[in-house]
Amino acid sequence: MGAPTRRHVLAAAGCSLSLAGCLLETGSEVTELVTPETTPDDDWTEPEWRPAEGVPSTADVTTTTVVSDLEIPWDLTFAGGDAFLTERDGGVRRFDATELATAADLVPADGETVLAAADLPEQAAPGEGGILGIGVHPSYPGPSELFVYYTVDDGEIENRLVSYDLESETLESVLEGIPGATTHNGGRVTIGPEDDLWVTTGDAEDPTLTQDPSSRAGAVLRLTPDGEPAPENPDWGPDGDRRIYTLGHRNPQGIAFTPQGTPIVAEHGPSARDEVSLLRPGGNYGWDLVRGGPDDPDYGSYDEYDDATPPVVNTGPETTWAPSGIAFYDGDAIAPWENHILVCGLGSNALYALKLVPDGATLEDGDGVRYDAAWLDNRLTATAYTLFEGEFGRLRHVEPGPDGSLYLLTSNRDGRASAGFPTDEDDRLIRLEPASSSAA
Template identity: 85%
Template sequence: MGAPTRRRVLATTGGLVALAGCLLGSNSAVDELTVPETTPDDDWADPEWRPAAGVPSEDDVTTTTAVTGLEIPWDLVFAADDAFLTERDGGVRRFDAATLATDAELSPDDGELLLEAADLPDRSAPGEGGTLGITAHPEYPDRAELFIYYTVADGAVGNRVVSYDLESETLEAVLDGIPGATTHNGGRITFGPDGYLWVVTGDAENPALTQDPGARAGAVFRLTPDGEPASGNPDWGTDGDRRIYTLGHRNPQGIAFTPQGTPIVAEHGPSARDEVSILRPGGNYGWDLVRGGPDDPEYGSYAEYDDAMPPVVNTGPETTWAPSGIAFYDGDAIVPWENHVLVCGLGSNALYALKLVPDGATLEDGDGVRYDAPWLDDRLTATAYTLFEGEFGRLRHVEPGPDGSLYLLTSNRDGRASAGFPTDEDDRLIRLEPASSSAA
């Protein structure tokens, strides 16, 4: 046998345990929320960054289709001179970042197919699963390493995070045994400003798992690039996974950080009730016992559970965002958008810009929707502005570019598009650049 190829090499840093933590039983109800045995100090402080002052508008940007003809793109990350993009039913493509910033109507073949689907061992694509999140090592290109979250089928459906060394073309498992299903696979990964790898996982259609700290479902992980627990993580007890930072999530698909390094997560709710949360270490975000306010007809109220960490946004039982990828825009190229949290909406076919201000502060709301119910997170108050509603269809992710522009990924060929989509151009990577009137 010749030298091992990337198709055959997968270090066994952790075997696939797709059923780990399933002792609670499928879809069993939980009576109380799980809390860690020891919790790190919460270093929350009021924002040092200036809360967003402007009211964002579609007129602040010009839009250009940078790449057309993609097949259900899922994630995008810029690293040095490169841009890496995943396609849910495919693999990983690499584009030149400068080309994406200047050219239009590129085809997928204008990039490099770095990894095919078959290059990822045991890879499967049931329903909403497949090749999902991607990020690059913080020291890229000196450490030429990518991290990829994808769905596997090796006796059972699960999810796995691997590292990929671009020089040796080898893969190593970093986080394995993540429960999977046709939906609710989570999948977004990123490196935080603390240098740790953050991973969000879904409940794999089994809500009870989210209250089991050994199940690896419905959780936010914080770990080293080698897959070890990050220093200072909560202690979830003997059977808990020390790599877990928070739990009680339903299907998070977006994670970003404030300029002070505080993590923000967006997740899909049940029949609306979508949420954006400012995470606290060791926090339990309530699923599936808690999911709303005191007037919610189906779920418990955050106000009634001391152990539940409330979100800054809960859209309520009547409004659906279906949030996916998010970004904190701290660039100054698009001035009115500065310091807003941008949230991509799938079912809502929209981009949301969230203004976050210390509770009680007064800033111009414009025509935004203010989330200030007393049972929500009292550290910050959010106002949401709706942008591009219905213009591009389903939006999967938003990513800031190196030059301060923004990039949107559509998801119109995933079988769930509304009337008018997909178009002949779908799926697309759309570049948002400052209009002359919005520049400083």
């Protein structure tokens, strides 16, 4: 069996490992991981989809800047012929999706501001905070409802989720009391396959909150559009928030779904150790106790903790992606990119394409980095390919368009750019479409 893990030592010492988990603390360190009292069945099955053959490359696409001079854009989503874009301290803009898809050069208009920063009560943009994620009601344009995640400072920093009706111009609270700070606010919002509202939250610079199921920090939330817990969510006990789908996250800023509906999350790690995970309902992703493999000098290993849910990718203590927005590209317009998870990198100034295969499968890796350590998620194995490194600077989000194109948002005016950025055009919305050879 080998040396006892800290978990086993605690159990032998008489710690009550209840279904809700045992929380022991030494100073500010959580030493046990929380688990739900009841967990929905994990309906994972081996996916019917398969990775496209070949290795993705920047030669597969052409790039066109369609909007420039944006002020720290953060999120982008398409619905009903419209494209909605957030800027951290600028509000929400609406563009015509067809115009973005067909423009040969810059879109002439700057987009219509449909919700200004001043329209959001107590809106603030401290550090990494501000107007962040945006989602659109699944039945848009009936109702014409947007969901916006933003940071407030009314004497204490927190985050809120609100809905805004474009027709009546009414703003309503969906969820308040999301812990916030100058960094680690999470902030991505999306609509899931069953029309639930999914929201990622950060640890608000207080890692102990991520192991507290009564807190909304360091979690992935699944809500109904009116802010109630999705009925199928895990039960975290009498004091737990039923909106929590998974917890133990540090600063997740990307969420997407596989074609079979499995949620995928990307999150920032501490000094590297960035992760991409296929979520399991009720999963605990270990922060801030667990964050790597058995050779990590500073954090516990996933294989030492039965209650920790491992990721498919952990970049390790030496490699930083600084991942933000992600997308699962299941279109066939850019054939070599089909069925890859696309992950935007901020500090790495790159876009990553993750190819997933059943664990143990053989696949051409090319110049990719394969993540196949025994302590990682054993359902699928990921290979990562690096694209556009250094070409556009910091990449905040990637979003599939309705026509099969992809769109990138840069984040070069947030005070952290380097290596010649920002340029005169920054920040930008960039369209990626198939090169002639890829489309043939």
